[in-house]
Amino acid sequence: MEKQIVILQKMIMTLLQEKKYPSLRDILVTMNPSDIAGIFDELDADRIPLLFRLLPKELAAETFVEMEPDPQELLIRGFSDSELKEVVDELYVDDAVDLIEEMPANVVRRILAQADPDTRKTINELLRYPENSAGSIMTTEYVDLRPEMTVGESILRIRRTGVDKETIYTCYVTKNRTLIGLVTVKDLLLAPDDDTPIKDIMETHMIAVGTHTDQEEVARRFAKYNFLAMPVVDNENRLVGIVTFDDAMDVMQEEATEDMEIMGGMSPSEKTYTRASVWDLFKQRIPWLMLLMVSSTFTSMIITGFETALAAQVALTAFIPMLMGTGGNSGSQSSVTVIRALSLGELELRDLPRVVWKEIRTAVCCGVALAAACFVKILLIDRLLLGNTDVSVLVAMVVCVTMAITILLAKVVGCVLPMAAKKLGLDPAVMASPFIATIVDALSLLVYFGVAKGLLHI
Amino acid sequence: MEKQIVILQKMIMTLLQEKKYPSLRDILVTMNPSDIAGIFDELDADRIPLLFRLLPKELAAETFVEMEPDPQELLIRGFSDSELKEVVDELYVDDAVDLIEEMPANVVRRILAQADPDTRKTINELLRYPENSAGSIMTTEYVDLRPEMTVGESILRIRRTGVDKETIYTCYVTKNRTLIGLVTVKDLLLAPDDDTPIKDIMETHMIAVGTHTDQEEVARRFAKYNFLAMPVVDNENRLVGIVTFDDAMDVMQEEATEDMEIMGGMSPSEKTYTRASVWDLFKQRIPWLMLLMVSSTFTSMIITGFETALAAQVALTAFIPMLMGTGGNSGSQSSVTVIRALSLGELELRDLPRVVWKEIRTAVCCGVALAAACFVKILLIDRLLLGNTDVSVLVAMVVCVTMAITILLAKVVGCVLPMAAKKLGLDPAVMASPFIATIVDALSLLVYFGVAKGLLHI
Numbered sequence: 043m044e045k046q047i048v049i050l051q052k053m054i055m056t057l058l059q060e061k062k063y064p065s066l067r068d069i070l071v072t073m074n075p076s077d078i079a080g081i082f083d084e085l086d087a088d089r090i091p092l093l094f095r096l097l098p099k100e101l102a103a104e105t106f107v108e109m110e111p112d113p114q115e116l117l118i119r120g121f122s123d124s125e126l127k128e129v130v131d132e133l134y135v136d137d138a139v140d141l142i143e144e145m146p147a148n149v150v151r152r153i154l155a156q157a158d159p160d161t162r163k164t165i166n167e168l169l170r171y172p173e174n175s176a177g178s179i180m181t182t183e184y185v186d187l188r189p190e191m192t193v194g195e196s197i198l199r200i201r202r203t204g205v206d207k208e209t210i211y212t213c214y215v216t217k218n219r220t221l222i223g224l225v226t227v228k229d230l231l232l233a234p235d236d237d238t239p240i241k242d243i244m245e246t247h248m249i250a251v252g253t254h255t256d257q258e259e260v261a262r263r264f265a266k267y268n269f270l271a272m273p274v275v276d277n278e279n280r281l282v283g284i285v286t287f288d289d290a291m292d293v294m295q296e297e298a299t300e301d302m303e304i305m306g307g308m309s310p311s312e313k314t315y316t317r318a319s320v321w322d323l324f325k326q327r328i329p330w331l332m333l334l335m336v337s338s339t340f341t342s343m344i345i346t347g348f349e350t351a352l353a354a355q356v357a358l359t360a361f362i363p364m365l366m367g368t369g370g371n372s373g374s375q376s377s378v379t380v381i382r383a384l385s386l387g388e389l390e391l392r393d394l395p396r397v398v399w400k401e402i403r404t405a406v407c408c409g410v411a412l413a414a415a416c417f418v419k420i421l422l423i424d425r426l427l428l429g430n431t432d433v434s435v436l437v438a439m440v441v442c443v444t445m446a447i448t449i450l451l452a453k454v455v456g457c458v459l460p461m462a463a464k465k466l467g468l469d470p471a472v473m474a475s476p477f478i479a480t481i482v483d484a485l486s487l488l489v490y491f492g493v494a495k496g497l498l499h500i
Numbered sequence: 501m502e503k504q505i506v507i508l509q510k511m512i513m514t515l516l517q518e519k520k521y522p523s524l525r526d527i528l529v530t531m532n533p534s535d536i537a538g539i540f541d542e543l544d545a546d547r548i549p550l551l552f553r554l555l556p557k558e559l560a561a562e563t564f565v566e567m568e569p570d571p572q573e574l575l576i577r578g579f580s581d582s583e584l585k586e587v588v589d590e591l592y593v594d595d596a597v598d599l600i601e602e603m604p605a606n607v608v609r610r611i612l613a614q615a616d617p618d619t620r621k622t623i624n625e626l627l628r629y630p631e632n633s634a635g636s637i638m639t640t641e642y643v644d645l646r647p648e649m650t651v652g653e654s655i656l657r658i659r660r661t662g663v664d665k666e667t668i669y670t671c672y673v674t675k676n677r678t679l680i681g682l683v684t685v686k687d688l689l690l691a692p693d694d695d696t697p698i699k700d701i702m703e704t705h706m707i708a709v710g711t712h713t714d715q716e717e718v719a720r721r722f723a724k725y726n727f728l729a730m731p732v733v734d735n736e737n738r739l740v741g742i743v744t745f746d747d748a749m750d751v752m753q754e755e756a757t758e759d760m761e762i763m764g765g766m767s768p769s770e771k772t773y774t775r776a777s778v779w780d781l782f783k784q785r786i787p788w789l790m791l792l793m794v795s796s797t798f799t800s801m802i803i804t805g806f807e808t809a810l811a812a813q814v815a816l817t818a819f820i821p822m823l824m825g826t827g828g829n830s831g832s833q834s835s836v837t838v839i840r841a842l843s844l845g846e847l848e849l850r851d852l853p854r855v856v857w858k859e860i861r862t863a864v865c866c867g868v869a870l871a872a873a874c875f876v877k878i879l880l881i882d883r884l885l886l887g888n889t890d891v892s893v894l895v896a897m898v899v900c901v902t903m904a905i906t907i908l909l910a911k912v913v914g915c916v917l918p919m920a921a922k923k924l925g926l927d928p929a930v931m932a933s934p935f936i937a938t939i940v941d942a943l944s945l946l947v948y949f950g951v952a953k954g955l956l957h958i
Contacts (some may be wrong), residue, residue: 072705073705074705074707074725076724076725197689200689201689201690204686204689204690205690210685210686210689211669211685211686227668227669227685227689228662228668228669231655231658231659231662231668231685232659232662232663247530247531247532249532264749265749265750265753266534267532267534268746268749270728270745287728287745287749288726290749291722291723291726291745291748291749291752292723294749294752294753294756295723295752295756295844298752298753298756298760299840299844301760302756302759302760302763302836302839302840303836303837303840305760305763305764305836306763306832306833306835306836306837306932306933307829307832307833308833308836308837314841314844314846315837315838315841315846315847315855316841316846316847316851320858320861320862320865321865323837323858323862324862324865324866324869327830327833327862327866328865328866328869328870330829330833331826331829331830331833331866331870331907332869332870332873334825334826334829335822335825335826335870335873335874335877336873336877338821338822338825338826339822339877339881339882341818341821341822341825342818342819342821342822342882343818343886345817345818345820345821346815346818346886346888349814349817349818352814352817353811353814356807356810356811357804359803359807359810359817360799360800360801360803360804360807361800362803362820362821363796363799363800363803363820363824363941363945364793364796364797364799364800366821366824367792367793367796367799367937367938367941368789368792368793368796370937371765371788371789371792371934372785372789374764374765374933374934375764375765375766375785375788375789377764378760378761378763378764378766379761379764379766379773379781380773381760382757382760382761383772383773383774386753386757386772388772388773388774389773389774393774397773400778400781403778404778404781404782404785407778407779407782407786408782408785408786408789411782411786411790412786412789412790412793415790415793415794416793419793419794419797423797424797424800428801428804430804432804449789474764475764475832475933476829476832479825479828480825483821483825487821
């Protein structure tokens with residue numbers, strides 16, 4: 043399927059080059075706005091306005107919403123005021139807000155100037171909600187009903203006003219702006235009788251979110267409750283907007299990407315890889331590399347402190363990377379698992395003792411298995427196969443005991459730190475591999491030299 | 501909000517202990533099935549059937565679907581045949597399939613025996629689709645319409661049959677079972693005239709998926725196109741089922757979790773952390789730890805090969821962890837970014853040259869900045885502050901040159917390997933931190949000793 047789109051894109055480029063505009067239009071109208079937007083994202087700047095003007099009005103607006111900010115900005119700069127007004131009028135307010143958040147100030151001023159006064163007011167209100175809050179991703183275009191309306195009247199109302207609503211399938215029942223219930227179009231269609239009042243069929247036990255609820259929490263509830271839309275209420279339980287499932291899906295993806303970026307030792311970025319410049323990538327990556335580089339001073343210090351011991355038993359140095367690696371990997375397994383479970387709401391802070399106990403038992407199993415395997419490996423591969431006679435049975439024992447202890451420490455650190463971060467109000471994802479590895483590196487070296495001193499008397 | 505649920509749970513436990521069943525029932529009917537299911541997941545085994553029997557029939561079935569497999573199995577084993585039939589009759593077929601996939605064989609036989617023959621046939625068909633395919637997550641309960649039906653007839657059909665359908669909002673138009681179009685309930689309600697034939701208002705340019713399309717691809721399309729449901733067709737373009745957005749959301753979450761688990765050096769697991777036993781966690785984690793432990797033999801060999809050089813310049817050993825750590829972090833930054841972009845469909849294999857070029861430039865920026873900072877750090881902290889006179893300017897230069905080269909290699913390896921994995925049909929997530937770090941560890945040591953030999957003449 044994706045291949046078909048690539049083929050279509052090529053065909054469109056060719057037709058554009060050959061200026062076969064009527065055929066181009068015929069093809070474009072069969073396509074989905076997202077796929078057309080994908081073509082704009084790849085197009086040379088000078089062709090973007092040309093292709094855009096070929097689209098019928100409604101499709102043009104739908105395509106515009108799906109584009110990346112760069113072609114959007116380019117188009118707006120080229121639009122006449124009336125062209126801009128046409129596009130702005132077709133946008134849902136939440137899409138208008140998203141657009142405005144991406145555009146430079148002078149473009150924003152032009153967009154707001156073309157929006158009608160009511161829309162402009164709503165946009166300005168939505169812009170005031172904190173970033174990543176339910177208020178910032180909601181739309182105000184929903185169907186609201188009154189409790190005393192009948193099913194028939196409600197259907198009529200949907201027919202009359204539905205065309206401008208982002209979803210008509212869940213309608214909200216309000217009384218003096220307070221949210222008191224919801225009905226779905228399914229309920230309306232399957233209602234036994236058109237004269238039934240809404241208050242008799244509405245669902246009054248609702249899950250709503252506040253305007254300041256974190257968008258990650260909103261997405262989590264969508265995943266849990268399988269709703270098409272979720273009402274957003276203010277402190278007085280007045281309905282101020284709704285979040286629709288498609289926006290929740292986007293949030294879910296963004297949040298997973300953000301967690302992965304942080305776990306990979308990067309600052310999260312809103313730009314896709316293709317859009318990010320080298321400078322963007324540099325800024326995203328260098329702070330963590332610097333921090334981790336400087337913090338590795340501790341490992342250097344520890345090694346320097348044991349230089350004489352290492353010089354006495356040269357074979358010990360060779361196992362440092364393996365011990366640190368195994369420790370780091372064990373720790374990151376635990377931290378990744380816990381971070382994800384926290385982010386999906388499967389774990390809460392009060393589960394900490396249970397988690398630590400589970401990790402300790404897992405660490406003991408992993409530690410014993412790995413230490414035993416390592417012992418065999420060292421004697422068979424390093425000593426016999428590679429003929430490194432420096433590696434005595436005692437050295438192998440030092441390495442394996444260190445390994446078992448390191449794994450235990452790493453798994454405990456790996457599960458405790460993300461939960462501690464959450465407790466402190468930080469993002470648990472910060473406590474993933476890079477950070478854990480740095481701590482575990484230092485711990486494993488300390489254990490290593492401690493055990494070596496004890497067993498080898500150096 | 502989550503706190504409210506915890507409070508409710510506590511209240512329910514108390515009422516259960518005090519056997520206040522009528523009040524218990526009054527509270528339960530106000531709750532969402534997902535939240536009630538959450539209570540069952542925490543309940544002692546002997547109380548589960550008791551609480552379940554308090555629920556009204558429909559709510560009981562809805563709650564049952566949302567439970568974890570353990571309480572589900574416990575309940576089924578306690579059900580009489582007629583109780584089981586009541587629950588099975590209320591299940592959508594895709595939920596029935598999910599249930600059956602989790603249950604042991606003897607429970608499965610009982611479930612199938614209670615399903616009516618048509619449902620049993622459908623369930624058996626769905627069970628034959630490969631795991632993680634569109635066929636395995638679709639439902640067969642959709643509304644289908646004929647092209648010659650009118651809007652009015654269609655609405656009537658929805659009213660008559662809609663109660664058993666998983667979604668009524670997108671209806672599919674078929675002719676001899678072939679999918680030829682779709683209409684939404686919004687289109688039907690907003691249609692100018694009840695006598696309009698469906699073929700005049702239906703959308704004929706559809707995005708459909710095949711029965712064997714990977715569920716990850718299905719979820720990706722949901723995120724891209726914002727559909728409520730997506731049709732699933734067989735090789736002859738016959739409509740065989742639909743996937744609804746809520747299942748796509750679950751897939752999205754599962755796939756992100758799976759990617760994170762693999763990136764964290766674990767085999768993916770279908771069990772949540774809370775449900776997974778120590779043995780499950782052990783099995784998930786030990787293979788990777790073993791593999792990575794054994795593969796670190798290379799780093800040991802490299803160090804052993806340079807033992808005499810290290811003995812001559814003891815200061816060099818102290819910087820090994822920092823170099824390997826920085827290399828590993830740089831590589832994992834690139835690999836995580838590329839893995840995620842591949843998984844979201846932002847990057848394709850053909851983008852490889854562009855990606856490598858971007859990573860090289862980023863690596864040069866990061867490498868120069870980091871090497872410069874490292875040079876200052878070594879001379880200021882390690883030499884002056886910590887008074888380690890072994891660390892000469894020349895040693896600092898060796899470390900910094902190595903660092904710059906390692907970062908370059910790490911970033912190239914980090915972006916190439918995930919794409920190579922994809923090319924080979926493997927999961928790109930395999931090529932994340934743990935794997936990359938092991939390779940980069942070896943590379944950085946080789947570079948380190950090479951540079952040391954060249955500059956220090958050892």
